[in-house]
């Protein structure tokens with residue numbers, strides 16, 4: 001049977017046309033071709049297409065971006081820009097990207113523990129063997145698009161038995177022209193056995209120009225290793241973004257993720273964790289605290305393949321004004337994955353009548369001996385609690401702030417890195433207009 | 438200090454308070470008793486400014502100000518304190534931060550300097566002794582996982598910290614064992630002065646052995662149907678409310 005999916009044909013061909021002349025190494029050519037073929041066949045998601053039902057990103061791109069060329073590195077990026085966007089008190093390995101291109105001179109990291117290699121400089125075979133094998137192009141058209149369009153490609157490697165005391169701070173600075181441009185970062189993170197490393201990615205819009213950021217990050221965690229991956233999305237009101245992040249977690253390994261989304265025009269995060277073996281652990285946490293017209297969609301997926309693995313997920317949303325939040329949490333437990341523990345929770349507070357949340361758990365369980373729970377709630381701020389605080393002399397605004405902060409706090413406390421946690425607390429308190437904790 | 442005249446209030450269109458009159462002067466203790474559902478907590482909530490209740494008639498003046506025009510926080514800052522019958526749990530809000538924010542916002546309203554961390558801590562310590570509340574409780578989230586008695590004690594602790602001019606204690610004695618009752622009453626009595634006043638809502642005369650009221654009022658069907666001195670409480674303890682209900686029925690027939 002053939003299903004006719006009506007896709008965004010014109011946008012797809014415009015994009016394919018725009019990227020047809022990108023230079024590529026021989027190693028990248030198979031990725032390019034695969035992406036191109038897929039896009040030609042499936043195209044970008046059409047309006048109302050199931051996977052993108054609530055998030056008409058293709059339409060937004062068409063309506064906002066007029067030049068699909070790659071944004072060239074901004075001339076305005078200098079040491080001062082970097083300094084302004086550091087996390088206070090955070091001693092880190094710093095990687096600065098300027099419209100997706102590495103700024104070697106502004107970056108600062110210890111090459112003896114962290115190697116950074118451009119895809120073009122990878123040893124023969126590595127690229128074909130690994131890149132595109134975790135985040136597969138056929139899973140999401142935006143991965144395919146990234147394969148067609150990415151420019152540099154960054155391979156990051158942490159060797160076995162390496163414990164990085166300092167987190168790796170990835171600063172993505174974005175500045176397009178006023179017509180709107182695109183950036184397609186691509187990275188592959190390889191972490192050896194018995195290693196431990198934290199990544200913090202911060203996307204910073206340098207001005208209000210519209211852009212479409214379409215990143216793909218693949219993470220290959222080593223056995224008995226721990227990788228923490230945190231992301232802040234506090235971008236301009238014109239930012240359009242799709243993120244595909246997929247992680248392989250082997251035996252005895254742990255992957256922790258936290259995504260703090262505060263601003264953008266429309267942001268779609270696809271986060272997939274593959275728990276490949278026993279005693280693997282995947283944790284996914286998130287806060288989306290939105291106002292104005294910001295639209296944030298978190299689609300998460302955890303795939304339990306073998307017995308005795310665990311996943312925990314907690315996403316919390318606070319939505320004001322006309323903002324919109326989407327949460328879709330898929331838990332897949334395969335037949336062999338007996339003794340799985342999988343927990344998922346999504347809670348939302350709507351602060352305005354115009355704010356909307358669409359939340360959907362999606363459980364597919366093929367094993368019979370599993371512990372699996374999920375729950376989602378959407379409600380208003382607890383009026384009784386608000387009255388209690390006000391009756392003690394605390395202003396309405398501060399009382400509200402205290403309650404919302406308490407709501408978000410459950411996620412914030414999952415962030416292991418203290419400086420980064422404090423930084424997120426600061427951002428959230430700033431948004432709440434309260435500074436008391 | 439507090440003057441309530443012909444107060445009518447309703448919730449979701451149902452009239453609950455139907456013409457309350459009450460005068461409370463500085464230095465006085467008033468006890469309000471009455472059968473379940475007669476409107477005691479409603480009166481307390483209306484005084485504290487709960488927005489779900491609609492005042493349909495009457496007026497309330499507190500220290501010369503129209504209380505009904507003030508927000509709940511401004512009432513608290515003016516010196517009204519309600520110890521809740523059922524204090525709620527607020528997970529994630531630390532007791533200490535909450536109290537310090539409250540104290541300093543009240544102080545700011547009164548034109549006083551905010552307390553720094555050190556001064557606030559010593560105030561906490563002093564008041565903790567007064568109501569014999571465990572430090573461990575205060576390191577938790579507000580009321581979270583507290584027993585019924587611990588919650589009541591925490592209400593009095595908050596009152597001790599905020600030093601209100603008018604304290605309304607809504608069944609603070611319910612669910613307390615005799616030792617806790619003594620501690621709580623002792624706390625209330627120590628905070629008592631000629632400049633402040635207390636309204637205690639209770640079902641039990643035993644509390645009034647410790648907190649001795651100047652006046653006792655019986656609230657029934659949203660009205661104060663009888664007022665007297667502390668002897669009235671003893672009489673109610675002995676005879677229950679039926680005779681009062683009959684009196685009221687007799688009047689209306």
Ligand SMILES: Nc1ncnc2c1ncn2[C@@H]1O[C@H](COP(=O)(O)OP(=O)(O)OP(=O)(O)O)[C@@H](O)[C@H]1O
Pocket residue numbers: 448449451453471472473474475476477478479480522
């Ligand atoms: N939301 C509501 N809608 C309708 N009626 C309500 C609502 N809330 C309270 N009531 C009613 O108001 C009346 C007074 O309640 P209130 O809590 O003031 O009584 P009370 O005197 O404090 O009783 P108790 O001794 O049990 O504490 C009761 O009949 C109660 O059912």
Ligand SMILES: [Mg+2]
Pocket residue numbers: 477478479522607608
């Ligand atoms: Mg009551």
